[in-house]
Amino acid sequence: MSTTTLVLLPPPDQETAARPQRDPDTVGWAARLEREVPGLVVLEPQTDEEAAHALERADAAYGSLPEELLARAGRLRWLQAPQAGPPPGFYHPALIEHPVQVTNMRDTYTDHVAAHTLALALALARGLPRYVREQARAHWAPDWDPAAVLPLNEATALVIGVGAIGAEAGRLLAAFGTTVVGVDARRAGPVPGFAEVSPARDLDRLLPTADLIIVAVPHTPATEGLLDARRLALAKQGAYVVSIGRGPTVRLDDLLAALSSGRLAGAALDVFETEPLPADHPLWRRPDVLITPHVAGVGPHAAQRRFAVLLENARRFVAGQELINVVNKAEWY
Incomplete structure (x- = not known):
């Protein structure tokens, strides 16, 4: 049975541009995805260097892909954005020009x-x-x-x-x-x-x-x-x-x-x-x-809803079906 590789990228730190420890909301996601989507292999790199190596064999990724990491993703066909409206710079020119399909988290909050x-x-x-x-x-x-x-x-x-x-x-x-x-x-x-x-x-x-x-x-x-x-x-x-x-x-x-x-x-x-x-x-x-300090989206069940979108798209991606929440990259949504 052939396998599909998905990389859960560590989130960028907005203050330092470094990549900190794993987002606590995504703890346990890898095991659940592999359990619920037969044929899916999920990698969880902790550093940019590990992420670069993982992306060399990745079919899909979840998170933010700066240009230097995207350049290493020769097989990438799908990127799941972690927000409905990712921060400025997410849709950089290299990502827009790349053939990778991007989906977002619209309607989760x-x-x-x-x-x-x-x-x-x-x-x-x-x-x-x-x-x-x-x-x-x-x-x-x-x-x-x-x-x-x-x-x-x-x-x-x-x-x-x-x-x-x-x-x-x-x-x-x-x-x-x-x-x-x-x-x-x-x-x-x-x-x-x-x-x-x-x-x-x-x-x-x-x-x-x-x-x-x-x-x-x-x-x-x-x-x-x-x-x-x-x-x-x-x-x-x-x-x-x-x-x-x-x-x-x-x-x-x-x-x-x-x-x-x-x-x-x-x-x-x-x-x-x-x-x-x-x-x-x-x-x-x-x-x-x-x-109010950018808190309109605060409320229960946010992580569960985001995981549900990722899971649904992972199932569809492995099965070769149309993805949900597809983005027009040139328009950023």
């Missing part, structure tokens, strides 16, 4: 991110960022101005990126009576909870209509800096922005300027152009801004 998105939107709608700061000062300061809140049953929300997460966030918002519209580069047709889903080219047309702008697009060459000064100038006066996709899609300096000018009434962000957000950044201290 949709429920968590959509719930976090709704929490941020509700917090903005009820003015909670300011009250959180008043609480820290033990200051009783009610605001009885009706304009201090956004009535969701009278509001329009624009979801930029109607993938799994954007679609679920829109569905949840619609339950509050919000009119939800979306733009997406790939998706069209009816989406539950959405009054309209338009092509990405309609973004400029829809921005002036939205009381709540939710940025849920992945980071791609086309979406980098998508919400910039020009587009923020198109936003409805007093609109709110929620960013939960990827940090590089929103220009923070331009967002700060739109808040300072009064164009925007507030913003809630989980992702940022620079992470961690520098301690001296003005956004930290604005009473109209709510910040």
Whole structure:
């Protein structure tokens, strides 16, 4: 019986670019994969040198493949990315040009991110960022101005990126009576909870209509800096922005300027152009801004869901079947 070799690559350390000890979430994955997929051999190199040797005979890999390691992978036909939206640099030019097929982890934490998105939107709608700061000062300061809140049953929300997460966030918002519209580069047709889903080219047309702008697009060459000064100038006066996709899609300096000018009434962000957000950044201290540190995807069962995708694709790969979650490498998703 012929065998197929899969390499579980050690994860890169974002601080040092070194490769540390095995990701604890993947402990036991090799044995389970070999047990559940007949004909599959799984290797677990611990260093770059070991990974390079393993890749010389690998048919498939899980993890991040920098150019120097990809050059050693002469037989590689499939790479499973460990995230839905891998960090910048994952889709480097050599990987895009290489014939290897890439799959990702899309839809493994949709429920968590959509719930976090709704929490941020509700917090903005009820003015909670300011009250959180008043609480820290033990200051009783009610605001009885009706304009201090956004009535969701009278509001329009624009979801930029109607993938799994954007679609679920829109569905949840619609339950509050919000009119939800979306733009997406790939998706069209009816989406539950959405009054309209338009092509990405309609973004400029829809921005002036939205009381709540939710940025849920992945980071791609086309979406980098998508919400910039020009587009923020198109936003409805007093609109709110929620960013939960990827940090590089929103220009923070331009967002700060739109808040300072009064164009925007507030913003809630989980992702940022620079992470961690520098301690001296003005956004930290604005009473109209709510910040969470890239934790929207936190929740139970993440490792199990990622393993389920890897297992399903490993079975399909060994059987010569079509893989799930296939990525257009040139578009990064």
